[in-house]
Amino acid sequence: MVSEATIAHVLFLIAMEAEAGPFIAHLALQPRSLSHPWAPCLVYTGSYKGCTVTVVTNGKDVSGVDNVGTTPAALSSFLAITELSPDLVINAGTAGGFRAKGAAIGDTFISSSFCHHDRRIPIPGWDAYAKGNHASLSCVNLVGALGYKMGVVTTGNSLDHTEMDDKLMLENDASVKDMEAAAVAWVAMHADKPFFAIKVVTDIVDGDRVTHEEFMENLGTAATSLQKALPQVVEFVVGKRVADL
Amino acid sequence: MVSEATIAHVLFLIAMEAEAGPFIAHLALQPRSLSHPWAPCLVYTGSYKGCTVTVVTNGKDVSGVDNVGTTPAALSSFLAITELSPDLVINAGTAGGFRAKGAAIGDTFISSSFCHHDRRIPIPGWDAYAKGNHASLSCVNLVGALGYKMGVVTTGNSLDHTEMDDKLMLENDASVKDMEAAAVAWVAMHADKPFFAIKVVTDIVDGDRVTHEEFMENLGTAATSLQKALPQVVEFVVGKRVADL
Numbered sequence: 286m287v288s289e290a291t292i293a294h295v296l297f298l299i300a301m302e303a304e305a306g307p308f309i310a311h312l313a314l315q316p317r318s319l320s321h322p323w324a325p326c327l328v329y330t331g332s333y334k335g336c337t338v339t340v341v342t343n344g345k346d347v348s349g350v351d352n353v354g355t356t357p358a359a360l361s362s363f364l365a366i367t368e369l370s371p372d373l374v375i376n377a378g379t380a381g382g383f384r385a386k387g388a389a390i391g392d393t394f395i396s397s398s399f400c401h402h403d404r405r406i407p408i409p410g411w412d413a414y415a416k417g418n419h420a421s422l423s424c425v426n427l428v429g430a431l432g433y434k435m436g437v438v439t440t441g442n443s444l445d446h447t448e449m450d451d452k453l454m455l456e457n458d459a460s461v462k463d464m465e466a467a468a469v470a471w472v473a474m475h476a477d478k479p480f481f482a483i484k485v486v487t488d489i490v491d492g493d494r495v496t497h498e499e500f501m502e503n504l505g506t507a508a509t510s511l512q513k514a515l516p517q518v519v520e521f522v523v524g525k526r527v528a529d530l
Numbered sequence: 531m532v533s534e535a536t537i538a539h540v541l542f543l544i545a546m547e548a549e550a551g552p553f554i555a556h557l558a559l560q561p562r563s564l565s566h567p568w569a570p571c572l573v574y575t576g577s578y579k580g581c582t583v584t585v586v587t588n589g590k591d592v593s594g595v596d597n598v599g600t601t602p603a604a605l606s607s608f609l610a611i612t613e614l615s616p617d618l619v620i621n622a623g624t625a626g627g628f629r630a631k632g633a634a635i636g637d638t639f640i641s642s643s644f645c646h647h648d649r650r651i652p653i654p655g656w657d658a659y660a661k662g663n664h665a666s667l668s669c670v671n672l673v674g675a676l677g678y679k680m681g682v683v684t685t686g687n688s689l690d691h692t693e694m695d696d697k698l699m700l701e702n703d704a705s706v707k708d709m710e711a712a713a714v715a716w717v718a719m720h721a722d723k724p725f726f727a728i729k730v731v732t733d734i735v736d737g738d739r740v741t742h743e744e745f746m747e748n749l750g751t752a753a754t755s756l757q758k759a760l761p762q763v764v765e766f767v768v769g770k771r772v773a774d775l
Contacts, residue, residue, distance in 0.1 A: 299532050321612070323720050346659045354649055354660070356604040356713045364604055367566070403648050405688035406601055408742050410551045414591045415599070415687070442660070442687070443650035468601045475568050 292522055294337040296371035297515070298362055300465050304378045305342045307512035312338055312519070319368050325352055326361035336523045341365045345519060355468035360470040373422075373527060374480040376469045378513060379422045379507045381446075381462040381496065382486035386436055388460060389486065390503055393514045394432045396421040396482040399470040400457040402450050403441035416457070416526040419470035422481040424530045427521050433514075436460020438482050440467035445496050454490070461503075462490050479527045483518060485510040537767055541616035542760070543607055545710050546596040548749060550574075550587045550622045552757035553765055557764070564613050570597055571606035577642040581768045586610045599687045600713035607717040618772060619725040621714045622760060623706070624752040626691075626707040627731035631681055633705060633731075634731065635748055638678045638759045641666040641727040644715040645702040647695050648686035664715035667726040669775045676762050682703020683727050684713035690741050699735070706736065707735050724772045728763060730755040 308314075314329035326343030334336060343352035343361050349521035358376075368375060382388025404415035417440075428435050439459035441450060446462070454462060466482040475478035487507040488499035522530065546552035553559075559574035570589030577583060580774075588597035588606050603621075611619060627633025649660035673680050684704035686695060690705070699707060711727045718725035732745035732752040767775065 325720060341536075347657050348655060350656050350659045353571075353651070353656075356600050356716060357606055359601040360608055360717070363569075363608070403687055404596070405690050406742070407690060408746065410593060411595050411598075411689075414593050414595045415596075442646070442648055444656075445650050445652055447692060449694075450693045471601060472605070475570060477568070487641070498653070501653065501752070 289526060290385050290524055292372045293521055294339065294369065294371040295373045295375065295519065296365055296369060297338070297340045297373065298358065298376045298469055299340055300343050300353045300358060302342055303508055304488065304511055305340050307508055310341050311512060311516055314340055316336065316505065319364055321364055324360060324364050325357065326364060328365065333519055334523045339365070339369055339371065339518060350466060354464050358465035359468040359472050362469045365480055366472065366476045374473050374478045375518070375524065376426045376466045376482040377511060378463060378465065378483035378484060379487040380438070381490040383460055384489050384491050385448050386460040387434060388489065389441060390489065391506060391510050392486045393510065394438050394461045394484045394486070395424050395428050395434050395508045398437050398467065399467040400437060400439050400459070401441065401467045402439045402453040402457055402480060403443065417467045417471065419467060422479045422527065422530065424442060424481050425516065427530050430519050430521060434460065438463055438466045440465060444500060446490060455506065461486065467501045470485055482496065487512060535769055536769060537581060537617045539584065539614065539616040540618045540620065540764065540767055541614060542583070542585045543586050543603065543610065543619065543714055544585055545598045545603060545623050547587055548753055550585050550757055552753055553586050553760045556757060556761055559583065559585055564609055566609055569605060569609050570602065571609060573610065578764055579768045582739050583764060584614055584616065594724050595717050600685065600710060604713040604717050605663070607714045611717065611721045611723055616723065619718050619723045619765065620763070621727040623668035623708060623710065623729060624732040624749065625729035626733045627737040628705055629734050631655060631705040632679060633734065635734065636732055636751060636755050637731045638755065639706045639729045639731070640669050640673050640678050640680050641683045641711065642680050643682050645682060645684050645704070646686065646712045647698040647702055648688065649683045662712045662716065664712060664719055667772065667775065669722045669726050671762070672766050672775050675741060675766060679705065683708055683711040683729060685709060689745060691735060706731065709732045728759060730759060752770040
């Protein structure tokens with residue numbers, strides 16, 4: 286449901302605290318709770334030039350690591366969208382980028398669509414469901430104004446990637462590889478909310494480095510890139526209608 | 531939270547309509563709605579010997595296939611547990627079985643614990659989170675009384691399995707392979723609800739058949755096995771406390 290009204294509330298879903306922290310600090314967002322007593326997600330909210338901005342992270346596992354991956358993302362998205370009813374939903378975070386699609390470390394990508402690469406059901410009809418192929422809100426004005434790149438986000442629950450993953454990510458025509466976006470897209474689709482993703486590249490999927498080493502090396506740099514990109518996105522969104530993006 | 535009271539409400543989470551249909555018909559459960567307007571899951575409820583029995587399926591995708599896999603299962607579990615507050619949660623359905631762990635087509639397994647085999651994050655600390663290893667309610671009395679087998683349920687979003695999946699399922703010491711249980715376990719853990727899974731074997735993971743062919747051949751047979759097993763489980767549970775299972 287694309288409203289003709291000016292966007293009054295933007296919801297950012299960000300899996301990891303390290304990814305979200307600088308942005309939360311930049312906008313001086315304050316913690317708030319949702320009405321649900323036990324969901325692990327964390328919520329921070331505030332306003333910028335009259336627009337409410339909320340950041341939801343997926344919270345921490347009992348072991349202390351962030352609740353990354355599709356199931357916590359789906360749950361956080363569902364809760365936040367249901368309770369806060371934002372006008373626009375954005376999934377932001379770090380991702381792998383494909384050199385073959387022009388990605389370099391630190392690049393900022395906006396989603397053109399969303400697929401899964403780790404849901405294989407080789408039965409006609411089921412194969413398409415498993416792949417997902419969810420629409421993204423078209424953000425051609427935002428992409429043009431901010432000089433970002435655009436491409437398909439492919440989602441899987443692993444930081445690394447097997448040969449089968451490589452094959453399916455290629456079939457998905459992916460520019461970036463993440464661990465949450467397609468699940469958030471599935472929830473946003475059901476909630477009928479405008480949704481796109483903004484992903485900053487921490488590692489090159491089709492490069493010669495081991496993913497987790499490159500990821501850990503560049504996580505700080507990418508958080509800084511996100512810290513630069515997310516305020517730009519907020520600045521661009523404020524005062525506009527969804528159709529203007 | 532294990533209550534000392536007699537179980538008054540059992541919630542069965544079953545991904546597919548074909549798996550749930552015979553059980554819903556057997557207990558003459560009636561459709562009801564949850565308060566949520568757009569979640570795709572379907573809810574059927576009724577009572578058996580004074581115990582409320584509710585079956586929740588994950589509903590259908592726009593393409594007509596069932597919403598299988600971890601994200602719809604997590605969402606259905608969350609909604610049903612939150613709104614219905616059952617005393618006991620059971621994930622029931624079909625699964626692949628491992629011959630090496632004594633599984634044969636049509637066998638009924640009860641969970642001993644739950645792991646993921648398609649969430650690989652090769653960083654210390656993150657690797658354990660990704661694997662999951664969630665506890666199952668111990669059901670030794672139920673298993674003994676009904677003659678079921680017991681073992682680790684390993685969950686992934688694909689019907690087939692790669693060499694990497696095989697390696698990780700072996701590491702998980704899995705007896706059965708499904709597509710939802712570990713995600714439901716994650717939700718039930720956060721909700722502090724007693725939870726176990728009952729899985730009927732449709733195909734042999736470590737056999738020589740192609741999974742989806744064997745799965746499609748045996749889905750009807752397995753639904754019949756579930757139709758036999760689920761009323762046995764209800765009969766055993768009614769009148770007992772969680773600690774008696």
